Amino acid sequence: MNTLELKKVCKIYEGTVSYQALDDMDFTVKKGEFVGIMGPSGSGKSTLLNVISTNDFPTSGQVFLLNQDLHRLSEDTLAQFRRSNLGFVFQDFNLLDSLTIRENILLPLALEGTPFSTMNQALQEISMQLGISEILERFPHEISGGQAQRVAIARAIIHRPSLLLADEPTGNLDSRASHDVLNILEQMNQDFGVTILMVTHDPIVASHCHRVVFIKDGRIYNEMYRGEKQQDFYHEILNVLSLLGGTRYDF
């Protein structure tokens, strides 16, 4: 079953010089998959993510999430749909400064009007899982980046979304914290069957995915499935990247 399906999605930015960011993109994500999207700067990664997250509208084509044509929905229904079916993890965490960690995590449930006891139970489970039970009463500026990203993940999946969108989730983290966060994402994917779509430009990060999609100039350039060994997958990714060219990757 497809969780996400893009059909002939085009995105053209009109301006003095119009620019085609997505070009007839066809793309599906199956339930339970962990998909990585890679590509050089300006390849259309962010646009793709924006279109999927309904923060931006495609010029033509359709986006289906759980067989629902997203861009046909009204603003408020869309918001409702988004918050019950999508989870977001951002590069800069996007935690609210005025809320404690507990409150940040519970926010999506609170907005839904979930009963308090259910909320608390969900919080306990997830915070145990992610190892953040100790810091629940702190404020975002009192915790480290790695912790903040774990909190963001907790917030993104506490309401059991159908799809978790991650935009460079390790972009602001050191290598150790990155590793932690990736392990958590993998664990969520395996243990809870969370479907994940992750944009990254880091080959190490990408090598944790089941499948990596490379895009260039708004089109799918290549697609690869992971084999048994992560190490091999990493090297394959590097090969594709060198073929993609355009950007040098330092790591």
Place this chain on the structure above:
Amino acid sequence: MTFKQFALHNVLRNLSSYLAFFMASTVSVMVFFIFSVASFHPDIYVADTSTDLADLLTIILTFQYGCSLIFILYSFGTFLHRRWREFGLLRLLGITDLQLIKLMFLENILIGFISIISGILLGLLFSKYFFFVISMIFQFPVEFHLSAFPIWFTFISFISLFMSVSILSPFFIRSKNIYFLLTKSRKQSRQSKTSLIQAVSGITIILLMYGWLVYQIQNHDKLKRVASTEWLMYSGYNFYMDIAILIVITYLLFSQISMLGMTLLKRNSRFYFYKTNLLWISSLAHQAKQNVRNLFMSTILFTVSLAFTANLFTSYLYTAEQLLKEYLVPISYLSYPEDKHLQENINYIDTYLDQNEYEYEKVQTPILALNNLRTPWEKTPIAVLSNSNFNQLARFLGRAPISLEGKDSLELIWEGWGVNTPSMFHQKEMEVGGKKLNIIGTDDTPYFKFVAQIFYVLSDELYREVKSSYPTYTLVQYQIPDWTRLGDFSKQISKRFNNASAQLMTAADNFQGELVRNKTFFFIGSFISILFFIAAISFLYFRLFANIQEEREKYRNLTNIGLKRKEIKRIITRQLSIFFFTPFIVASFHTYLILILLNKKWIELAPFDKILQVLTIFGVIQILYFIWIRSKYIRMIFRYVDLGKS
């Protein structure tokens, strides 16, 4: 691009962020201009009633200039605060202190110049109305007369004001380093938790203070009679002390109660974690510390503005009643022992009143003077009257009669002008005609005014005994319901009867003057109140828009998570209405308290419905302002949230 162009572009392209500062300045200039046109108006010095007005206007002008300076300095300070990041960036690019001063100076002069011009233009527009009302009040025509002088005066006063503000302004940012300037605007302040003890003691203090104020109002007469509190009730500090108490209460209300309220709301998890409650409560709590200062300031300004207007309004409405309280009766005629024309003069007054169909009552009271009533500065005037005469007088004034036996005596004290406490006049021992009196009580509600400081009511037998040893004065007092129309007659009889053998006191001849004075005070006072009101709402405005960037980011994040437009609107509305209406509600309540405290001797002169009228008018303005700001704020947030979309 030259430096001057840079400054110019900075202002012109950021017009919206300068707008609040600009409007605040414009209003200050406008009011100043109107008052200066009035005070330099040639007609003001011609009519004799207007010397009062000229003095008043000059005082207001100076006062207003001081307020404008503080106000503009404050608004400029908050305005700079919003631009810290910008200054950090400029510093990073290597701007020198001198250049920064120059930049501030140029920007300020530019804004100052525009706001002075528009302030003067607006002033010209409104001064016609101002003069129209002034001439209505004083009942002589004040033509709108424009000379160049007020324009120059306003221009120079305010240009120099803006210059001095811009010279001071670099001090706001000089001491801060670049990192601080760049990051401060995003830095979070730790939420302060209130301890239970602190909150409880805060609330206890608030309740105690309110309790004391209410107790004072209810037991004003009682407090006057206890030695330890008597001085409080009579010292001039009394009212100022109440004001100080109210200020402390206001501060505690915001600092303690608001924190406690937040903590309690948060503790109620079922409520706190229900839908958008989480967002608006946490956001209010997050900014509580900065909010406290602003809410406190604007509450004080609201209170000043509301109480000022309400007090001037009620004293204008109750001019007649207030005057009568001072005189007790509209006409009183004190006839000295050598007066040969008592009956004739009284008849004259009676005839006039009868002919003109005035209803009236009069009472004639013989009084024995123990010392000379005509020279109160030499010796405290003391007099006696008989029990039956007192009872007659008491009935006339609607009070209870008494009956005295033997040497028993009731002491009546007229406290004079409220400078001295009644107990100062109280005599422990008193002899009349060689007989020691047995003083059974003291009454300081006035029965007579202007006659003697102390009276002793004697039993009729004692009175008869001593009657021959003292000179007899006669006091005739009139009650006339329609007395305010007796102005001309009062003047006439005052001239005619006031001589070596009689003294006449009339209230009505002062009535017109008093009425005009109160009307002027009310009119000009409401002008100044509006200034304070604008200052108060500007404080709220600055506070709100100082944080807009932070809020915009927040709502953008929340939209990403899936917060609906409807919900954003609901959160903003809730937050803003708490922010806008708590100061106003507290201020309204305090205004009522202040008015009662001011009029505690005669509470009926500060009736609730009249005060409510004033509060309603300001309340409507506040609601309109709220509606405007809310829609503006929501628009600003949504525009930013939509920015990423195409």
